[in-house]
Amino acid sequence: MEILVINGSPKGRNSITLHTCLYLEKKFPQHHFEYLAAGQRIHAYEKDFTPALEALRKAELIVFCYPVYTFLVPSQLHRFIELMKASGEDFSAKAATQVSTSKHFYDITAHRFIKDNCADMGMRCLDGLSADMDDILTPRGQKQARDWMDYVMWQLEGADVAGAGLSPAAKKADKRAVIVTDLTAEDVKLKGMIDRFVEVFPYECDIVNIREFPIQGGCISCFNCAGDGTCAYKDGFPELLRENIHRHDAILYAFRIQDHSMGSRFKMYDDRQFCNGHRTVTMGTPFGYIVEGEYSKEENLRLLLEARAQVGGNFLAGVASDEGDADANIGLLSNTLCFALEHQYCPPQNFLGVGGMKIFRDLIYMMRGLMRADHKFFKSHGQYDFPQKKWRTSWAMYLVGALMRNKKLKAKMGGKMNEGMIGPYEKMLKQ
Ligand SMILES: Cc1cc2nc3c(=O)[nH]c(=O)nc-3n(C[C@H](O)[C@H](O)[C@H](O)COP(=O)(O)O)c2cc1C
Structure with missing residues (x-):
């Protein structure tokens, strides 16, 4: 694949972010990498954009590679995007993605900026890699970068839709997913979507209907669980979480949108997870959602689902709604979950995850005398990352x-x- 890296850092060759791309070039010799020093040579491109256009024309995949600067991208890269748009060139046949480094302070708005501008130019923009400045120096960060590249290539090769909608002849036995739902007898459509997922997903699925589980009530903030995780209710809910749901390799939630959320029954389910305090007990387990309703219009709900996965250290493999082709959406979710399970895909946390965990880190440290279970967990998992x-x-x-x-x-x-x-x-x- 012809890959064009648009280096948006004004530091040019001395850019830290660029070194993630240089690392990937070494690790993926089957692809051809070209580089444009957009950040450093922006004045030259303002005078003559032709060399940039020629490079862009040749590219099959455009990688915007940049440091996050004050919530967005550096002004030089912003200007380069203006020049791309002003060129009048049709980029709609190109695919794009992004690699950034930062301290994760509002990396999410920078990534959204690139996505929105790619959409303006008609380009398909795949999820990018948002790395910390130091990530590529560590084995974990290097694996995350390689896995991300595999994920991008997997999506470009069309694997996200290949096989979607085909029922596997036999279920694979080495992994198991769970679908947590709050189905009622009236939920015919949602039930159909769940059945469809179970049919196409190549691994076994268990279904837990929290409507049927006798949850005695919502969390009452009694802090009975703070010391050792024992909930004051004796309804078996913590056991359902710990011995059933959390033991699965992937966790899916199926719900219909109600009052701009997952509904009050699911809210009770979420609040009762407080028996696990702030412990990221499902870290690394991929999540997925099956949703009935106009999900694309629910900005707050979308943020919530992403934030929940981010803070928990879970890869959000997708949200399959019944907007458009529900079967295709479910097929894509199934395939992406398989990719995540088979590659143990867990990209770096972004602002939502890193920022959220810093708030919890400070809170738990201050409350460590009371919240013993959380304190022990944070200590043993290196989550007290005080600088x-x-x-x-x-x-x-x-x-x-x-x-x-x-x-x-x-x-x-x-x-x-x-x-x-x-x-x-x-x-x-x-x-
Ligand atoms: C002007 C400026 C603004 C920055 N703004 C942010 C920011 O909003 N969020 C963040 O996490 N880091 C921010 N940073 C830090 C850079 O994103 C970080 O150092 C990056 O890794 C540098 O990459 P580079 O060497 O490729 O240029 C900023 C740095 C500068 C110089």
Whole structure:
């Protein structure tokens, strides 16, 4: 595949983000990577956009590669997109995606900006990779980058629709999904959608109907569970969660949209999960939703489903609604869940996940005397990622800060700061 990386960082070759793409180029030698220094050479492209247009014409996949700058992309990349639009060129046959690095502060608005602008240009824009600045230096971050690339290629090859709608001859036995629903006798349509999913999904599915489970009531905030997770209710709900639902390899929820949410029964289900406090007990388990109703119009519900997956460390494999072709939507969800299960796909958390967990981290640390179960979990899972524990980085920053305050040294260093910062990334590429 001809891949064009539009490097939106004004740091050019010294861009940290670019090094994720350079890493992927090494790991995927079957594809051909070209690079455009859009961020660094924007004034040249303003004068003559022809070289950029030629590169864009050749590309099959356009990768917007940029640092998040103040909620969005750098102004240079913003300008480059303006130039793309002003060129009058038809980009609708192209696919696009994005790679960003940042500290995840509002990376979501930057990614949405790229998606919306790709949509303006008629391009199909696949979900991007939003990495932390340091991710590519770690084995975990490198795996996430490779998996993401596989996921992009898998989608481009059409695997997302291939086989959708075909019932597998026999169910595979090594994984099992659960569909949690609040079905009533009147829910004919939703029941049909669930049946359809069970039919096309190649693994076994269990169904848990929370309408039938005798939940005694909603959470009453008694904090009985704070010490050891024991709920004051004795209705078997925590056991249903821990010994049944959470033991599955994938968790799906099936509901009809009601009052702009999943309905009050599901709200009771969610609140009662407080018996697990703030512990991300299903971390790594992919999620999916089967939804009856006009999901695309429910902005708040969409944010909620994404945020829930993000904070829990779950990959949201998709939301199949009955808007448009319900069977095709369900087929796509089934296939994407299979991809996630078979690749253990778990991309980095974005602002919703990272930001949400920082709030919980601070809260649990402060309340550790009371919330013993959460405290133990956060400690054992390394979720107390207080920056003050990174002594080496802190001291290195003091040193660089002192050097930068010295006028003579600063003048001597010139623009060498970025060259210094990129050292570990260059080393990683060589290794
Ligand atoms: C002007 C400016 C604005 C920034 N804004 C954000 C931001 O909104 N969110 C964030 O998480 N990081 C922000 N950052 C940090 C960069 O996104 C981060 O350092 C990035 O990894 C740099 O990538 P690069 O080396 O490819 O340019 C900002 C940095 C600069 C210089």
